[in-house]
Amino acid sequence: MIIVMEENAPDSAIERVIRRVEAAGLRTHLSKGIERTIIGCIGDERIISQIPFAAMPFVEKVLPVLSPFKIASRAFHPDDSVVEVGGVRIGGGALTLMAGPCAVEDAESLLASAKGVREAGAQILRGGAFKPRTSPYDFQGLGEEGLKLLSETGKALGMPTITEVRTLAHVPVAEKYADILQVGARNMQNFDLLREVGRTRKPVMLKRGMANTAHELLMAAEYILAEGNSAVMLCERGIRTFETSTRFTLDVSAIPVVKQSSHLPVIVDPSHAAGKASLVSALARAGVAAGADGVIVEVHASPENALCDGQQALTPAEFAGLAAELKAIHGILREKHGTPGGARAAERSAEARW
Ligand code: PEP
């Protein structure tokens, strides 16, 4: 249930409503928008459905939230949420470029890739240290040593970093060195891991599982949000279909679908979807055109020598060309519509609900 306060509702009236909800044993989630404040009620709604909140001063209306995800829903938070990390804004109309190698391999190659992506305009440096490989005989990542290298390189170049955590034990280690924690596709429904990253105060990027629906992605995000971590972004990285000409099938439609029903930023990963460098740019352009708030692209200074996913890595020069195209697409959308995809989706969604 959400309680929508009147435009001029004073803090004391908002407080009164919150106290009444919490006295009934439910938790509240406050969303202060530009025009009005919305109080989201989290817990067993049957307990409070009998309380006449609509009769309380400055309450405009009381509405049920029909979706099973609550904190992630647009109803709870009509404006796009913005995740801020090291001076970089993700969501709310910005276009954020994240790039770097699949895995941290050694200091020298990481620095070469990182310098290349930074020059091309990437704001966030990616690099895996705990790699989820299909084969146990493949390069598994450098572990903590890799995280140290990632952190040093990020600091040297002034770039916040993102890295994957695969198990509960990785969380405190990655928290120490990285700026954004990534939960990979294979762990999207590892609920214990979701809760654990939810208990940190680091931004989290949750990747969609290759066999999961967009709805399940939002339910998984809810686990992180429910632990009190509101800095969550989602990532569309392709799903398994009958098509074999790409590694996965990028579900472009999931981008506007998710943005219509959620305020969370959506990042598109064209690299793991394509599985082939020659297809990466086309998918990235499609993702940004569909309203993604950013991209995460695998870039390697020397793809032919990469220890992981070299076949899908762009060179820094290729990434520079792509970055310019993405900024141009994003610019056209902003010029035409005022704000890119997300905020427009919010307007439509708000109209549909209220
Ligand atoms: C990755 O980003 O390094 C990765 C392994 O991606 P995914 O979890 O989407 O397969």
Ligand code: MN
């Ligand atoms: Mn990879």
